[in-house]
Amino acid sequence: MSDRISRIICSIHHQHSGRFIETIRDLNPPSVFVESCRTVRRIEKQRPFGLPGVKVQLNDAPGDRFHITAPAAKADEIMQTLSETAEMDIPGHGSILIQNLNACTLGSSDTIRSPEKNPPLSQITCILSVKGSGEQMAGTALDLGTVVPTVTLGIGTGIRDRLGLLRITIPPQKELVHVTVPIHDAEGIIGLLIDHGKLDRPGGGFIYQTPADQGILDTRIRIGKQTHAASIEQIIAALDDLRGSTAWRKRFIEPGASSQRYIRNSCELIASCSEGNSSEVVETAMKAGAGGATISKVQRIGETESSAWERITIIVPSKKCTAVYQSLANLQNNTPEVFGCVEVLNVPLAYSYGG
Numbered sequence: 001m002s003d004r005i006s007r008i009i010c011s012i013h014h015q016h017s018g019r020f021i022e023t024i025r026d027l028n029p030p031s032v033f034v035e036s037c038r039t040v041r042r043i044e045k046q047r048p049f050g051l052p053g054v055k056v057q058l059n060d061a062p063g064d065r066f067h068i069t070a071p072a073a074k075a076d077e078i079m080q081t082l083s084e085t086a087e088m089d090i091p092g093h094g095s096i097l098i099q100n101l102n103a104c105t106l107g108s109s110d111t112i113r114s115p116e117k118n119p120p121l122s123q124i125t126c127i128l129s130v131k132g133s134g135e136q137m138a139g140t141a142l143d144l145g146t147v148v149p150t151v152t153l154g155i156g157t158g159i160r161d162r163l164g165l166l167r168i169t170i171p172p173q174k175e176l177v178h179v180t181v182p183i184h185d186a187e188g189i190i191g192l193l194i195d196h197g198k199l200d201r202p203g204g205g206f207i208y209q210t211p212a213d214q215g216i217l218d219t220r221i222r223i224g225k226q227t228h229a230a231s232i233e234q235i236i237a238a239l240d241d242l243r244g245s246t247a248w249r250k251r252f253i254e255p256g257a258s259s260q261r262y263i264r265n266s267c268e269l270i271a272s273c274s275e276g277n278s279s280e281v282v283e284t285a286m287k288a289g290a291g292g293a294t295i296s297k298v299q300r301i302g303e304t305e306s307s308a309w310e311r312i313t314i315i316v317p318s319k320k321c322t323a324v325y326q327s328l329a330n331l332q333n334n335t336p337e338v339f340g341c342v343e344v345l346n347v348p349l350a351y352s353y354g355g
Contacts, residue, residue, distance in 0.1 A: 003107035004072035011150045012086050012094035014062040023085045027078055029070035030106050031341055032301040037065040037152045040138035042222045058139055088216045097215030103344040105329050115346035119211035122186035126177040127294055128205040134175030140196040141179045148218040150178045154294040157282050174294055180217055194351055208350035210268055266347040267321035271328050272340035275308040288327040289320035
């Protein structure tokens with residue numbers, strides 16, 4: 001069997017998680033983690049006292065974000081089964097996407113492969129340092145009218161720990177905003193998010209994109225009374241199906257809506273470990289050339305029970321990727337009961353203040 005490995009990411013409402021976890025356990029993929037999240041939508045209400053128009057505000061819903069790692073040959077089957085469990089064909093029920101990894105220690109080979117060509121989607125991740133900025137960034141993403149953003153929490157480490165007393169000016173808590181968009185609009189949307197989210201200022205945060213090979217996206221960006229036979233989200237989904245892609249939605253004539261200097265040709269490495277061991281992962285990665293990391297608290301889902309783990313996200317230049325990956329793979333191979341798989345994915349574009 002091929003040693004190609006895929007990552008499947010699912011975001012659903014918290015009330016559906018119990019049934020979702022049961023289905024995942026029946027499928028029994030090699031690696032499953034879940035973290036708390038919130039999905040952000042616009043809610044529309046009639047103005048009081050019979051005044052014309054509607055009042056629009058942001059609405060948060062508690063959710064769970066699942067990270068599933070499995071052989072690529074089974075990824076389609078897993079996605080289909082999980083989407084049916086959560087009824088993701090109905091807007092508002094959740095989203096799911098598949099990312100084909102460049103390397104993963106679950107496979108039989110440690111070789112880092114070339115990225116997949118022409119993926120239809122991009123997953124944009126914003127790592128934000130300013131408290132409350134996740135809500136603002138989610139609102140900006142909703143203004144674009146593309147997809148429902150998901151917000152998770154993390155802790156920054158690495159460079160901050162080496163700043164001495166200056167580290168008090170950079171809070172460790174991070175808000176991560178995840179948005180999936182058509183690949184042809186990714187660079188233009190990143191430019192808008194940089195401009196509107198003020199990421200071009202010191203300490204504003206970090207933004208990057210990774211490829212997604214297929215997915216079912218949650219497009220119900222508004223909650224409110226439906227005045228027509230079909231919602232705009234249902235109409236868009238029908239047009240996507242008729243056209244066979246999302247290319248008809250292209251809104252930028254050419255990439256580069258922002259004048260900022262982008263970082264190109266990097267890699268995302270995600271390592272996992274049992275709770276309390278992330279410092280060793282970060283230290284190992286930094287000795288091999290990484291600059292820092294973001295740590296997320298997750299639960300590892302087993303066949304019968306769950307346990308507290310951590311997932312560490314590291315972005316490095318492509319030229320340093322092999323060295324960092326191999327050092328983390330050695331850590332995982334020596335103590336697999338404590339350190340889980342290491343995943344590598346191409347990052348074609350990223351941005352932070354000062355490059």
